[in-house]
Amino acid sequence: KDIAQAAEMPSSKAHRYLVSLIRSGLVEQDRLTSRYDLGPFALNLGLVALDRVDRIRLGLAAISELRDLTNETAALAVWNERGPVVVRWERPRRPITVNVLTGTSLSLLSSAAGRVFAAWLPEQQTEALLRAEIDSGRAPEGIASMADARRLLAEVRREGVAVMSQGYFARGVEAAAAPVFNFKNEITMSIAVVGVEGTLDLGPGSPALAALKAACSTLSARLGATVTPPGEAGGGVADAGAEDGGA
Template sequence: MNDELEGKHGVQSLEVGISILRAMAAGKRSMMLKDIALAADMPPSKAHRYLVSLIRTGLVEQDRLTSRYDLGPFALNLGLVALDRVDRIRLGLAAITDLRDVTNETIALAVWNDNGPVIVRWERPRKPITVNVLTGTNLRLLSSAAGRVFSAWLPEAQTEATLRQEIESGKAPADIRTLEDARHLLADVRKQGIAVISRHYFARNVEAAAVPVFNFKNEIAMAIAIVGVKDTLDLETGSSTLAALRQAGRALSVRLGATISSDTAADPAPSSD
């Protein structure tokens, strides 16, 4: 009977130890005992006892010179193993399926390859008139929502040649005539945390919105896009559709290990590499 109860209720001391590790991870740097205790909401004496055991397991280490505590080598190993086992595409497919169920709109997942953004999967809504998105479709950078998202958060050195080619070949929206115009557009995408296209989409009578998905390095890994027939999607700021899209991108980023604050859809800045 006791074993059965323990199995249901778990091990409280383990949960307390994990709360200390969570506090240390949230601190993002080595911490003094008093700061750990405060963050974990427990007396310093109690926190110290748990830290002693965590040090013995390798989950925590202490700097002898400063007396500060930090995550130890075993914690690092656990993190690396977990990251290695994360299947970003599998998680992305689950995310777009859930978003399709919430919005009843066409949802697509895009990744970056040598030829730019490409659709790797899409989910069809349950409505009579829909937009079909072909798996394997390469997207333009300036006239697709997902393309704008990748262009906004990837290093410009990685996208500049394609941006110039689209502008010079007339494939960019009519109001984007120079690279500087494109930079202004992409700066606004970063500011808003989302790309919305209700006109000048590369396909006629289609509109779309997309958000970035970041990995544990806070680098863009994927884009989630919602696509629909023109004038049938509610793409107004504050709409429930865009709110659901933002939440999907945020949740998937967190699942992949990104550092995302609770009140924004996209925090990480574009890399300067």
């Protein structure tokens, strides 16, 4: 009855349409509530469409737009078996910039994008790399154990973004990164904004951080994610620098 009213058609006609849609698998009816929902065929169509989304192509467009909005270097990172790696970066239109090398492998603890991946990936996927950084003495000052790393990564999750503004990995470089999620609500990429220390404002509520979070939230939605953007209502990107590209 409600469907017929919303469609502005007689109930008998709406019923015939629903029967046809149910037979085709586009709609199904809950036996307990009698309410209608998407059927298995409709859900499969949606999953096929999501599977065909080119995440890298969309990611490249996102960092290009972010670069234009912030006039800072923007980079895109993905995860492989060795950890985060920069797949592309966009140079801003300013005389002094931070260059990020495509193909650069990023530290999990000494790069903004690395912290983002470490914060949202399952620990069993990152623990070996984290321990290797800590045991080798390559972790930032103040991180001497897995407990220290877990506290840091918990803070990244709370804030929804990783900010590197104390030159841990590259002197004179600042970076912030945020996560991009897919339709499974799993982290799939990270976007970072990178700049020269003293010229890039990465303080809470800064335009650069707002633009970064918005870019990642928009891209996540385009990839089918339904999670609340990290750092919003209780609800990360790539970085590169001297050694790690700076991000």
